[in-house]
Amino acid sequence: MIELRNVTKTYNSGGRPAVDDVSLQIETGTTVALIGPSGCGKTTTMRMINCLQVPTSGQILVNGQDVTKVDPQVLRRSIGYVIQQVGLFPHMTISENVATVPRLLKHDPAKIRKRVNEMLELVGLDPDEMGPRLPNALSGGQRQRVGFARALAADPEVMLMDEPFGAIDPITRSKVQTEFKEILKKTNKTVVMVTHDLDEALKMGDRVAIMRDGKLLQYDAPIDILARPNSLFVADFLGTDRALKQLNLISVRDRMTPATSTDFPTIAPSASLHFALSEILAQKVEGLIVREDGGPVLGFINRAAVLGPVALAS
């Protein structure tokens, strides 16, 4: 668990704080996305967790331990860090890059080799094909995967991710987001990520922290933030399509009813209500049969079921 207690950071004494009295708790195994307008203090907040910045006042605890009391080298090796520019060492092979922290930690070479291969496989790269290559022989999306594998290699409990998908094209980004999210859940990482992309924050975050002028305005699950923004600023920030955004966060499985007819197009149970609505509109039908590809009928979803659950505060 990561805990920020009344954390303030002022870069210039007497100036406005970059981070202003922020308190929040991040449960083990969950992901928090920090989001807000440029300059609101997201990056500073994240960088204080691995002591790349030191709080002016307040405390940051990782598993009950004050991060400013831990040797910075030890702290940074125990916290994975993924950044947009990836920062791979250009003259080292992909395998050597992924092995960086385990080598620093002086793990056994055979164990490191095994771990590197496991990590490359985990992020969808073939160790035999990709491992011997240099970073410049990879695409941007592949390099991002290597950066992620490198951060995971030492099996840190905590991962910090600074705009990790910023440099990837939108289609690859969506795929990589889904894969990284699954890996982070499977490996039970506690994650703090900074993003400028609201859809990314809503997709990746178990909770989203919305900041403005150094202050934490709202800290809630995506669905709750969309349903109940606590200020005009947050409501504006979420945009006028926040009802539609809620549909993205709920799956067909959660809203389907028993099927009484099979005479409709089909949709997968894991599809979002947003996708179901667009299919219903595009195909001009009343509803859709829910089933896995080639599997038995699981249920039915109609327009009313899609639109019913959207709850918006007035």
Ligand SMILES: Nc1ncnc2c1ncn2[C@@H]1O[C@H](COP(=O)(O)OP(=O)(O)OP(=O)(O)O)[C@@H](O)[C@H]1O
């Ligand atoms: N090293 C620094 N020295 C002085 N001021 C800084 C430093 N780093 C950040 N700041 C200032 O602190 C404030 C918060 O910056 P920070 O980078 O944390 O915001 P951010 O929300 O991550 O911004 P962005 O979305 O533009 O990356 C800004 O006003 C910024 O100019």
